[in-house]
Amino acid sequence: MNILTLFVLIPVLTTLAIGFTKNMKQTRLVSAVGMSIQLILAAILVFMYLGERNAGNTAEMLFTYDALWFPSLNIHYAIGVDGISVAMILLTAIVVFAGIFASWNMDFLSREFFISLILLATGVFGFFISIDLFTMFLFYEVAVIPMYLLIGIWGSGPKEYSAMKLTLMLMGGSALLMVGLLGIYFYSAPSGGQLTWNLLEISKITIPIEMQRFLFPFTFIGFGILGALFPFHTWSPDGHASAPTAVSMLHAGVLMKLGGYGAFRVAIFLMPEAAQEQAWIFLLLTSISVVYGAFGAIWQKDLKYINAYSSVSHCGLVLFAVLMMNQTAFNGAILQMISHGLMTALFFALIGMIYGRTHTRMINEMGGLMKVMPFLGVVYVIAGLASLGLPGLSGFVAEMTIFFGAFQHTDSFHRILTIMAISSIVITAVYILRVVGILLLGPIKDDHYLHLEDAKWHERLSTVTLVIAIAAIGIAPLWLSDMINVSLGPIVDKISITGFQFVSLF
């Protein structure tokens, strides 16, 4: 039994097990157990992976397993991981684990809730392990659809509207994606021979350039919509605002990462020439969304909206780095995905916990919470510092790597955009401190906040897990970035052998 298959199998089995549970207690117990196993498994996978690498295994993908599924279309169930996907899997496992505990008291239709939550996770895990474009796409949509029910049933506010909007926009994205993938498939063997969906095999050939010009935008935007690419990001604020805690955590934490990962793994990796030609368009868009999201966040009143916009900004940074197309920037992009996944999940968890106590998310209705709930307050500050890029926390490492990667382009076009992106860290500081100042510090706004109690054990567990992860990456990033770097090697080679130069405006 291939270890990677377990990553899909365990969640599925968990959902089945949940189907037989009687009440909320059993349900949450079962799902907690299942996801803890998943987390342990992810940790094991990391060690196995590093072990293999240290043993000198230089294959591009490890633990590969390949089963022919639809022979006539050459569709395989092909799985395998490299450092990047291992990192993403670890991230997912952590966030899901934290999410389960964050929604510990979900008493309304709890069985259905946990089932759909874990289904979503299944899709994400499957997406990260698969190296066959078809299965990748399949898992991608599996991950997207449960969102509708999760938001629509357990959400708050204009939940039907947000859920529908989110689902339709993401499905519109997958519409673009499908065209892109089909195109890639039918040009996966330009010199005759068997067409294939397999990432690695396609990466060995070069898709005809005029085809790339046509397909790249489809693929990139298709993934970009999930990655909150300006101007296709508007599903994210509403969706996050209406979603229940755990769902926002998973969605911003891992689901949006599917976009960045796919854009990198499929769009850039398979169509580097077109990417290099068209990069400047998308660079403009992404650098806009970096600054724009940050500025948008300054004005918001609703905690979730603030965080949603900051997600737009940070995910914009991911795509921005991906488009810079050099090893450092790629590394930064991956690190940024991970760090943003962790800290935004932490944010949403905290927001959910605060909301559960104060029953409002409007920052101007709250104040001085630090005094009544010090634990949550402190953790919130830590999350804030992480997201404004404080050294010692994950955000800093990622952003710095991205900036150093982006700065390697000497033409003024890239320089200007890079400096734009860098300047976002100040704006980030502004809105983070604004929130911290209004929400946590200062005198207590409302007297009946005085008898609110601090975090419960499960809330502490869920948040502390994330905090530890964030700090671990922030303090000792070397192992992670090296793990990613090694896997980036072949990708960068594939991209750099193409003799194109960046098309720049200046």
Place this chain on the structure above:
Amino acid sequence: MTGTIPLQYFLIISTLMFFSGIFGFLTRKNLITMLMSIELILNSVNINFVAFNRYLYPDNLHGHFFTLIVIAVAAAEAAVAIAIIINIYRNFRSIEVDKVDEMKF
């Protein structure tokens, strides 16, 4: 006597019948009349078949067979149609086609 009347005449006639049948189907208000215009269409087809067969492909009889079948089927169709129309009359107390628009949009 073949050749005295060229094929085109038949075709013109049949085409005229065909379109007048369609015209009738689209304009007449009485269900029975509409059925009759359908018959008109079918007969134009029959003329086509027979004429083609007789003039162009005298050595086989596909056209004739087809015509016979069409006539038979037309009869069956008419039977069922009229039965349904009677049923309509029972339900609507009229066989005006415009009355029959309970379900729309």
Place this chain on the structure above:
Amino acid sequence: MTINDFLLMRHEIMLVLIALILLIVDLNLKPTQKPWIIPVAMVLFIIHIIVGFLPAPEGTLFGGMFRSTPLINMMKNVLNIGVFIIMLQSYTWIMKPENREKMSEYFVLMFSTLAGMYFMISSGDFLMFYLGLETATIPMAALAAYTHHQTKSAEAGVKLILSSALSSGILLFGLSLIYGSTGSIYFTDVAASFGAAPMQVLAFLFFFSGMAFKISLVPFHLWTADVYEGSPVNVTSYFSVISKGAASFILILILYKVFFQLIEVWQNVLYIISVLTMVVGNLFALRQKNMKRFLAFSSIAQAGFILLGMMAGSQMGMTSVIYFVLVYIFSNLGAFGVVSAIEAVTGKVEMSDYNGLYRTNPRLSLLMMLAMFSLAGIPPVAGFFGKFFLFTSAASAGYYWLVFIAVLNATVSLYYYLMVVKAMFINKSDEPIAFFRSDNMTRAGLLLSAVGIVVIGFWSQVYEMINNLSVGLF
């Protein structure tokens, strides 16, 4: 006739026999014993299905008027399964007192239309094709008007019979021109001597619009919604699944076998028509409040997707179309099954009646959700695979923009499918449909379709089998 001949046209013979037997049995039954018809019909039909799966030889009868190949045989098997599910699902409805005494007619009519379709599918020349077509259509009108005391049903009947008469008239005119231009009505001869002369294009277009009427493609679809709404639910599901499926089978067969010279033309025709069909079907479906009407329009939109597969003009296209129809049968029957079960018990067909259904009838709602997702093409249920392969074959012919339009339409369709899910799972209701247990027959039918929806997608052997059979075409 030899056993081989029987094997060649076993479906048709069996069906005709079953119909006759049922009539005879019906004659000798007192009104109180009428329900005996059902087991008889069931048993006979099961036998029929089993026989259908016997090894299928390839050959022709009646001097090429009738032909059968493993592929065709398999199409018929697919349809058989669908019909069987429908029979199961219609149990509650048919047992209603007002339908009891004429329940045999229901089966007889259904079987005779089915026989007609089978003749149509395995027709080797246009005469047999036309015969099959009419044999399929005329009883169908009777089925539509089955509950003749209801005005809606009567209206449905008259609308169907008249417009189908018109369409077959036009189709016939096309046939006559084909005959005039080629001198033969045998598919093989026609295919051999058929070019792209204006008259032949004209003939083809007339013929095509006749067929488009059957598959209810825009703008030849207008009868669909009314007939679907007016007819009894199970008849509606029969229309929307079986007759549509059969019609698409025969259309793709004829397009590939007879009009292959015209491929340039009909690919473009299909391009236009499919875009129209998807868009208009979706736009109409958006507004519908009545479940039957809603499903009618959704099935119109689905027909638009089927065309994408046909356009490939290759083995892949053939495979994807058959596979999609199979998937579509299960998905749509799942949906119709739920609708008919609910209508038979409570008589409610409005979408608003489904509010809060999940609280009272979780199983039904889950099946409905599966069916909706499958129709919308959401993984991991079968619909996703069906749609994906259709798009794949369309893309294989280079129609990337068409695929794009299609997927966008799929997104729009997702909207209204989700509206149903929303009604059942999210909306609150003051008086939701009370909990009820339908009888075992219906439940078996629902179960079958549910299994189909879930399994067929992952079970790649199905697709591969179809694919291997479609080889025979070229």
Place this chain on the structure above:
Amino acid sequence: MTDYTYTLLIPLIPLALFLFTGLTGHKFKPVVSGLIGTTGLFVVTILSYMTAIRYFWTDHVEGMGYTSLKAFETTWIHFSDKLTVNLGVLIDPISVMMLIVVSTVSFMVHIYSLGYMKGEVGFARFFSFLSLFTFSMMGLVLATNIFQMYIFWELVGVSSFLLIGFYYTKPSAVSASKKAFIVTRFADLGFLIGILMLSFMTDTFDFQTLVSPTGPAITQVGGAAFLGLSGITWALILVFMGGAGKSAMFPLHIWLPDAMEGPTPVSALIHAATMVVAGVYLVARLFPVYSLAAPDALHVVAWVGGFSSLFAAIIACTQTDIKRVLAYSTMSQIGYMMLALGVSGYGGHDGLGFMAGNFHLFTHAMFKALLFLGAGAIIHAVHSNDMKDMGGLRKYMPITHITFLIACLTIAGIPFLSGFFSKDEILTAAFHHNMPLFIIEFAVAGLTAFYMFRLYFSIFWGKETHYHHTPHEAPATMTIPLLILAFGSIFAGYLPFHELVTSDGMPFEAHIEYAVAIPSVLIGLLGIAIATIMYRKQTEIPQRLATGFGYFYNWAYHKFYMDEVYLFVTKKIIFNYISRPVAWFDRHIVDGFMNLIARVIERSAYLIKGFQSGRIQQYGFVFVSGTIALVIIFIYLW
């Protein structure tokens, strides 16, 4: 060369203290964590002094220059195959000097806080933050490469943020901390970009490589010229921007006065002695690069420093909040240091300014910490920051009085006190290299003496305010540090800096130039005299002067309206004119477009519903016209 690895403990002990008291502080009695912290700092101080003595004397071979050495280094992350970030410990004259400064002051402040913060809520939190700060500052000081410096630079910033906002229920404190963080953050933006450019041009972060006269930064002055300045110059100017932010140079100084919202020990530690001089330290670190590769950047440093010192001194004369006066005087003194570096040359006696700057940094740390702690004691006694509420305190709190006086004399540059020596060196350097700046500084010397004694007199002499409860001398925990620091500020000046801390590590001869020293002393005395006249007794002169200067006085009193300018930029421009439109645009245009699509689809669905009229003949008509349309398209149009 012997082993200095143990210096790793100097930053690590405070880190351990921070984690320990931070996580478990609330478990046991507050004072415990205070004592733990103080003892920990004691150890650190011992280590620092040991290091200094070993480095400067025991391990030092006579006649040789002081070389920099890496006591420890480890890889933190690889940015690319060329750029690697290390964390390590760098030992060289300035870092050792800073070790002394930081550990001493920090230790003093710890002791002092034991008394000052007694009974405050969050006593443990306070000490853990102090340890955090000490850790970050040590890391900054000992950084082996510029990126490590940036890392700890940020950490220092955040710990200052935490300490300023220590009274987090007080809105003014919160906003002050926010302001401090954001302004410095903005400056750090420049720093970061500077680092990016520098590392891009030189492919290294490492200080030793950067500053070595044969290093890439200096030999190949890379980077395309932009606006007439070379790339390296721009890089260094941007780096200096970061330094200016931390060191509160004009125009990035506005956070410093507000930062006085923090507890007074914090002001003494962070905003007087250690963190604020980080900018000076940064420039000193990169000094060879500045002076050899980018003299233009060095001029910028000099002028910014000079102007800030004047600007601050003028404002200081008008403030009435004693901590703010001290804050501005800090700013002015740092201006001195910057200027000293700015006018310095590289190597030998040219490097006088470099030496003087560091020297002044050292002495200033002593007496300014002393002043702040003294002010703390006074506030502790009077419960007010405003000198209007004070007067005649000398008889109530003698020790404070004496130490404060010493400090004032020191800063006024009275001979034989430490301030005299360092300031004199600076003036000499300026005198030799840049006459206009010398004149400015000369004036500032007078101003300094004036406002310091204005402060002194209006606190300890002047009118006899009667206090509702008689103020009393501070407890021993607070007075002992005062005495120690007073000792430091008297005798620190006798250290042979010109032998220890020089631009190229080589000792050189420095002697007092009377041509500079005497006038500066005189103007200092003059300033004192004026202050004595005006403030020793209650007089009308200040009032009349204020009205006499009129507008100018008001401007100075309102700090030349800098805060208002900043407020305008942030509140008005960013919030109202950028952020709000962006939010609106996002909701109404971008999102509106998405909703528009949906609405269009829905509308069209209603528009076309007429086709389904329910009438058979209309259906037939559509059917036939459809067929005909196809025929037309494919027979005639194709």
